[in-house]
Amino acid sequence: MRFLIDFITSFTWFTILEMIIILMNLVALIGYAVPKSKPHRWLDFLPSIALIAMIVSILTGNITLVSIVFYGLTLILFLCTMWKLFKRNPAAPRFHVGKSVLCVCGVIAMLSTFIYAGEFRYNPTSELSDLSYSQAFVQLNERLSKEYPFGEWKKVNWQELKEKYEPLFKKWEEEKNKNAYYKTLREYLYSFRDGHIKIVNENLYEDNPLFKSEVGGGFGISTIQLDNGKVLVNLVLQGSSAEKNGIKVGAEIITWNGSKAQDVYRRTTWSENPMATDGDARFNQGRFMVRAPIGTEISVTFTNRDETQIRTATLKAEDDNYETLKKTRLKLKKEDDPIEAKILENGYGYVKVRYFLPSETMPNPGKVVEEKVKGFNDQHIKGLIIDLRDNPGGNDDLVADMAGFLVPKEMIYEKVSYYNRLLGTFEINSLETRTITPVAPHFEGKIVILFNHRTTSSGEGLPILLKGLPNVKNVGFTTTNGSFGVVSSPIEVEMPEGYMVRFPDGRSLSGDFVIQGDSDHAGHGGAIPDVFIPLNEETFTEKYVHGRDVELEYALKVLKDFAH
Structure with missing residues (x-):
């Protein structure tokens, strides 16, 4: 009964034109399938009405996966029945079993679109490129005030944003x-602190003159801030200005161009993506703090590791083709399989999940996980480490499938809420609720999940779902990225100067209907570690100087502590 109610209410995700098309086709198909004693002339005009509605719908830009299905059915039905329009005195229709069967198949195909109506609903692109800067901004802000999924969650004051930015856009x-x-x-976009928000076509590393002019120069180093506030160098490029001036990995930056390193770090705003959480901001600010216009000379005071002498050097920013940024920004390779699994020497199982999508070499990652879990059970491993570090996400259905091997009981992975354009409110798309059911082979041992600030979107789902289970611990230096929003039919807006901006269109809710995963107005969000790894001098030295996998070593320690 509940499914039937959800199925019927999913009709509200369609546009008015889509509703007309569906109703005309359904009535026509049912009418042609049912035996009749005399012809009903009006029935023959319904496919034509549906065809006209289809043409208008296409002209408005509505070409979604769901709409293509009933567009195709509309065209087929029209072509099969248009001859009836020209018959002046139609005879009484004869019943044909084959025709009725085909009509029933058409009804089933039409009704099947209801299941995906919410997920693949029409979400029109706002075309504001011909407006002035300020006019386009006002309309963008107005649309987001209604449709952005996290406005209330992030305590966005839309009127304040309008008052702050509209005068600036008018000035420019x-x-x-x-x-x-x-x-x-x-x-403006980055103020939302949402990693799913982006300017789709800004092409930072390829053809972006402003990005090049402001951060195109590198001094040959990257930095990171410890828990105690110290800013340390975690990367030095060979042959760079920094290396030539004696800066080594582990050096503490005391001042940067005359200002305290901590102050410069805090003021750094450039980033490839919005920094959703404080942990994400902390790592990205260290990367961009040491970038500048090409040719810039700065004075830096620093102390190398295991030295007491404070040194001073003058560094010059060189065009390094963004080398320090690229080396500190993981980019997946095509040849990297989504899943890698093995048994470590100490008897613990290890699964690295690079992303939650199939690949050419691994078309069914879920099947691979099933085989690996079975192997782990057969080998009686002492515990399992699931490594989600740097996982950018992928498909939530695949995450849910993998979770079935790990959960002890049926659990709700997420409910999904979208803005319903017909009703003008956010509504639950009940047919998209993902429920995890335990499946065999089931792993019942101790589990540690590793993640970091670059674990994003669907990559955050597993640690969010499993947190709190007695046999599971989340471990990391930071929370995950805090960008767990749903991007099914994203909000897209064409802005002046050719920029296309994109926003998530849905929010993931827990079984208690609370937004989960996404950061709030204070930058708090994402999956939270049960065991925070401290970023201090000791862990920094082990990770960046000696090249040890500190997070993995902590995971092993947590698994061993489970036994006590």
């Missing part, structure tokens, strides 16, 4: 300052 349009407009648009 009056001055015809494209760079200032772009930076202000970026600042």
Whole structure:
């Protein structure tokens, strides 16, 4: 009964034109399938009405996966029945079993679209590129105030944003300052602290003059801030200005261009993506703090590791093709399989999940996990480490399938809520609720899940779901990225100067209907470690100087502590 109610209410995810198409086709198909004693002339005009609605719908830009299904059915039905329109005196229809069967198949195909109506609903692109900077911003802000899934969660004050940014956009349009407009648009978007928000076509590393002019120069180092506030060098490029001036990995930066390193670190705003959580910001600020316009000379004071002498050097920013940024930003390779599993020498199982999608070499990752779990059970491993570090996400259905091998009982993975354009409110898409059911082979041993600030989107699902279970511990230096929103039919807006901006369109809710995973207004969110690894001098030295896998070593220690 519940499924039937959810199935019927899913009709509200369709547009008015889609509703007309569906109703006309359903009535026509049912009418042609049922035996009749005399012809019903009006029935023959319904496919034509559906065809006209289809053409109008396509002209408005509605070409979704769901709409393509009933567009195809509409066209087939029209072609099969249009001859009836030209018959003046139709005879009484004869019943044909084959025709009735085909009509029933058409009804089933049409009704099947209801299951995916919410997930693949039509979400029109706002075309604002012909407007002025300020006009486009006002309309963007207005749409987001209604449709952005996390406005209330992040305590966004839309009126304050309008009052703050509209005068700036007016100023830049009056001055015809494209760079200032772009930076202000970026600042506005990044203020939401949502890793799913992006300017789709800004092409930072390829053809972005402003990015190149402001952070195109590198000094040959990257930095990171410890828990105690110290800013240490965690990367030095061979032959760089920094290396030539004696800076080594582990050096503490005391001042940077005349200011305290901590202050410069805190003021750094450039990043490839919005920094959703404080942990994400902390790592990214260290990367961009040491970037500058090409040719810039700065004075730096520093102390190398195991030295007491404070040194001073003048560094010059060189065009390094963003080398320090690329080396500190993991990029997956095509040849990397999504799943890698093995048994470590100490008898613990290890599964590395790079992303939750199939690949050419591994078309069914879920089947691979099933085989590995069976092997682990056969080998009686002492515990299992699931490594989700740097996992950018993928398909939530695949996450849910993998979770079935780990959960002790039926659990709700997520409920999904979207903005319903017909009703003008956020509604639960009940047919998209993901429920995890335990399946064989089932792993019942101790589990540690590793993640970091680059564990994003669907990659955050497993530690969020399993947190709190007695046999599971989450471990990491930080929380996950805090960007667990749903991107099914994203909000897209074409802005002046050719920029296409994109926002998530849905929010993931727990079984208690509470938003889960996404960061709030204070930058708190994501999956939270049960065991926070301290980023201090000791762990820094082990990780960046000696190259040890500190997180994995902590995971092993947590598994051993489980036994006590």
